[in-house]
Amino acid sequence: MTRFSVNDRPVEYRMDPETPLLWALRDASNLTGTKYGCGTGDCGACTVDIDGEAICSCLVTIAECEGRFVTTIEALSRDRSHPVQQAWVAEQVPQCGFCQSGMIMAAAALLRKNSNPSDAEIDAAMTNICRCGTYPRIRTAIRRAGRVMRGEERIAAAPPPGIRPADAARAVPALRTPHGD
Amino acid sequence: MTGIRDKVGQNRSRLPHVSRRSFLVGATAAGGLALAWSVWPRSYDPNLTAAEGEHVFNAFLKIGDDGHIAAIVPQCEMGQGVTTLLPQIMADELGADWRTIAVESAPISPLYTNTLLVDEDSGAFMPRSLVPDFVADVRSWVRREWAVRHAVMLTANSSSVRMFEGPCRAAAAQARALLMMEAARRWDADWQQCDTQDGFVILGKKKLRFAEVAAGAAKLDPPPEPVYRAPAADPLYGKELTRLDLPAKVDGSANYAGDIRLPDMVFAAIRQGPLGATRLKSIDRRAGMKSPGLLHIVEHERWLATVARNWWAANRALDRFAPVFETDGPPVSTTRIDTALKAALKADGYRIRQKGDVGAAMEARKKISAHYAVAPALHAPIETRTATAATDRGHVRVWVATQAPAQCRDAIARATGLAPSDVTLFPMMAGGSFDACLDHSVAVQAAIIALQIKRPVQLAWSRAEEIMRDIPRAPARAKMTATLDAAGGIDALIARIAAPSTNHEFRARLFDGTPADVAQREAAGTPDAVAVEGALSTYDIRHFAVNHCPADIGLPTGRWRGNADSYTAFFTECFIDEMAARSGSDALSYRVAMLGESPQLARCLLTATSLGGWEGGVAGTAQGLACHSMRGSHIALMATARPSERGLQVQQLVAVVDAGRLVNPAVARQQVEGGLIFGLAAATGATTDYGGGIAAARKLGQLGLPRLSQSPEIIVEFVDSDRDPGGLGEIGVPVVAPAVANAIAAATGRRIRRLPLSTRPL
Numbered sequence: 001m002t003r004f005s006v007n008d009r010p011v012e013y014r015m016d017p018e019t020p021l022l023w024a025l026r027d028a029s030n031l032t033g034t035k036y037g038c039g040t041g042d043c044g045a046c047t048v049d050i051d052g053e054a055i056c057s058c059l060v061t062i063a064e065c066e067g068r069f070v071t072t073i074e075a076l077s078r079d080r081s082h083p084v085q086q087a088w089v090a091e092q093v094p095q096c097g098f099c100q101s102g103m104i105m106a107a108a109a110l111l112r113k114n115s116n117p118s119d120a121e122i123d124a125a126m127t128n129i130c131r132c133g134t135y136p137r138i139r140t141a142i143r144r145a146g147r148v149m150r151g152e153e154r155i156a157a158a159p160p161p162g163i164r165p166a167d168a169a170r171a172v173p174a175l176r177t178p179h180g181d
Numbered sequence: 182m183t184g185i186r187d188k189v190g191q192n193r194s195r196l197p198h199v200s201r202r203s204f205l206v207g208a209t210a211a212g213g214l215a216l217a218w219s220v221w222p223r224s225y226d227p228n229l230t231a232a233e234g235e236h237v238f239n240a241f242l243k244i245g246d247d248g249h250i251a252a253i254v255p256q257c258e259m260g261q262g263v264t265t266l267l268p269q270i271m272a273d274e275l276g277a278d279w280r281t282i283a284v285e286s287a288p289i290s291p292l293y294t295n296t297l298l299v300d301e302d303s304g305a306f307m308p309r310s311l312v313p314d315f316v317a318d319v320r321s322w323v324r325r326e327w328a329v330r331h332a333v334m335l336t337a338n339s340s341s342v343r344m345f346e347g348p349c350r351a352a353a354a355q356a357r358a359l360l361m362m363e364a365a366r367r368w369d370a371d372w373q374q375c376d377t378q379d380g381f382v383i384l385g386k387k388k389l390r391f392a393e394v395a396a397g398a399a400k401l402d403p404p405p406e407p408v409y410r411a412p413a414a415d416p417l418y419g420k421e422l423t424r425l426d427l428p429a430k431v432d433g434s435a436n437y438a439g440d441i442r443l444p445d446m447v448f449a450a451i452r453q454g455p456l457g458a459t460r461l462k463s464i465d466r467r468a469g470m471k472s473p474g475l476l477h478i479v480e481h482e483r484w485l486a487t488v489a490r491n492w493w494a495a496n497r498a499l500d501r502f503a504p505v506f507e508t509d510g511p512p513v514s515t516t517r518i519d520t521a522l523k524a525a526l527k528a529d530g531y532r533i534r535q536k537g538d539v540g541a542a543m544e545a546r547k548k549i550s551a552h553y554a555v556a557p558a559l560h561a562p563i564e565t566r567t568a569t570a571a572t573d574r575g576h577v578r579v580w581v582a583t584q585a586p587a588q589c590r591d592a593i594a595r596a597t598g599l600a601p602s603d604v605t606l607f608p609m610m611a612g613g614s615f616d617a618c619l620d621h622s623v624a625v626q627a628a629i630i631a632l633q634i635k636r637p638v639q640l641a642w643s644r645a646e647e648i649m650r651d652i653p654r655a656p657a658r659a660k661m662t663a664t665l666d667a668a669g670g671i672d673a674l675i676a677r678i679a680a681p682s683t684n685h686e687f688r689a690r691l692f693d694g695t696p697a698d699v700a701q702r703e704a705a706g707t708p709d710a711v712a713v714e715g716a717l718s719t720y721d722i723r724h725f726a727v728n729h730c731p732a733d734i735g736l737p738t739g740r741w742r743g744n745a746d747s748y749t750a751f752f753t754e755c756f757i758d759e760m761a762a763r764s765g766s767d768a769l770s771y772r773v774a775m776l777g778e779s780p781q782l783a784r785c786l787l788t789a790t791s792l793g794g795w796e797g798g799v800a801g802t803a804q805g806l807a808c809h810s811m812r813g814s815h816i817a818l819m820a821t822a823r824p825s826e827r828g829l830q831v832q833q834l835v836a837v838v839d840a841g842r843l844v845n846p847a848v849a850r851q852q853v854e855g856g857l858i859f860g861l862a863a864a865t866g867a868t869t870d871y872g873g874g875i876a877a878a879r880k881l882g883q884l885g886l887p888r889l890s891q892s893p894e895i896i897v898e899f900v901d902s903d904r905d906p907g908g909l910g911e912i913g914v915p916v917v918a919p920a921v922a923n924a925i926a927a928a929t930g931r932r933i934r935r936l937p938l939s940t941r942p943l
Contacts (some may be wrong), residue, residue, distance in 0.1 A: 102435045131615065
């Protein structure tokens, strides 16, 4: 049986039950924010949230997901408002960005349980590999996201997607709507 | 890509008649082809497409009736921030509001040729017939003409800003002039009295949005020479603007080649067998065809691809087909690589650079020598090679990340028998690359598969395939020999460096489509100046020489973040440290004494050691230094590192960088931090052994790449500078390994002369 929830929607995958969750998400659901990097649980680029735990989706089959709740980067927030996403932009963490969905999902799972993790706890939770070398910023961004979650700080660094042209024109004097002002 | 010609440039009469020859000479005199925008021959009009309500100003800029400004970026975004930096330069010169900037990838066009790279590195980026080895004085216009004709739009060698700052600024100045001319026409004023600011043309109290004048402005004739904007009170240039690509990179919406989804698209996996002259010999068709979910197989002379409704099913099917490969000649192995390097080092090799008379200076003197060895370095980007391809009545469309789009298109055309004009390339962001995207195998394979199965397909290499078929940075060995004067200073030094002739084989692969094993064989034994780049390049030594000893290692090699500098800096900086220790000198003052001709580097060193608290390099301090200059930038690094029970502990890296003027200091800092961690990975791993033509490592976890817990404290400072920008992508990489090796020597008294750092004997 391969029925479970993906981003709060019930799904049944008509695929081989041994298919790793990663490929059901990417190739059947077109949730391409979750990345393939190794298939062996080494890099963490495919990290998703399953019932509150950060798990490498390349290592869990869709059969094993039966009845569980899977959340991917696409649904961490609908508008980039999650404190980790905001902190990630504020600290300019991503470079090539390929590993970052997994990094962000791992960081979000860590902070949900403990919004003030120690260095050792961050090290233990963040075992993802980044080749661009974003590590120093990841530590800083996790601390900052933690402060936001604890209500000590607010960030508005990443704009929400899908801003309407008319709203943009109201905020930016150089813009105008196609039909004039 | 055959772009749709826009109206810009259709008015033939406004282009002055220039012969090809005078054009080239003129361009050279102007200091860059793209700078000479007013004299482009007809065939080089911008081939941009404009959306409805969008107006093409030139090859770099479009402006919309709604006020959006589309900045065209002719470089591959692979994390270095180029899709922010070049737009930032253009927005600054335009007087635009940063919030109105959009970014588009450039189509393939000679207008975007990276002439700087071709000039700087003609040994690597030119066909051999045009540049005899060693001939540095080939007339630059020959190089440029060739590069322009082939639209050599390379992203490499930390050259994006160095190459394109001038053209971007000139293009923005041209667009700005046109906007002001149109506004002035409406105001019945002199356009030269106008200015621009925050997306408006202004004249006294009068203001018009770019949006309002764009349509008219795009039809006007530009002034013959660019007229630049006076420095703004609050310039965008130099500001720590947030990278434009970040919002899409925190919610999963940023698309890489593997994120393309097309109607009816299927997924392919591939197996290519051992390195070398390998052919697919047989497959177990009966077992393979029973693979669940298998849709198609494509058998190629050199590989087998399987196609299914999801990638995992395709990749699983490969195992069931159990492809058998046959390889001619001796297989690639670590033993063979080592043997070839050692043998090459016994010969004198070819003298690439020299000063003074090193032979006479060393004669009958006591010589001190040390040997060093560096393993091949894998790219190991987190994104494995991936491309998506779709065919339609004799056309093929390919989505792929490439650092050389025209050569990628040509490679696809060559392999499929299509005309280049029937190949459309969609340049994607790269998930890392580090120069891996200078290889186009995956794009070619995807196109072949799509043509054969007649439906859209996405091909992704498995991680094992990525490791096994990566074309790594070359391994190298060096023998460094010096004579010391009475005070212990180096008065003569020879660096003999054994390495394959990487750049000849790279060039044959990139421009001629030569298979990697053939290119490797053909290049073997030829001198290659680029293979020893960066050796002894900074120190003022009275007599020195750098020799390249070409080694036929059997393993194809290629370009990589940091290139040859990543091993030559290890040889130089370790050896200098050894000589300092031998003469009882402080490694800092020993270096500074030889940096009389590199004051910028000396300043970096002094600042880094002051920031890091340099304790004089005495035994037991666990501090090590290294410094290096490349691509117009300088870096000094102080590392604190010591071995521990849990392995090597790199505790702190303090880097001071002089990269000239910084377009965006935040992006610059990212690049140096990232380069240091990339260098750290290469100091401790990022390699594999080879046996029987196959890489021993199959999993990412076997490459010893650092994770967050192994990431040291990093401090990066930039020297304030007004000089032209230097490169930033690679400058952090080469100094890490020698600084860490020197720190370990200080901490333990043991000298490690091998990369990845290991006490295994040479």
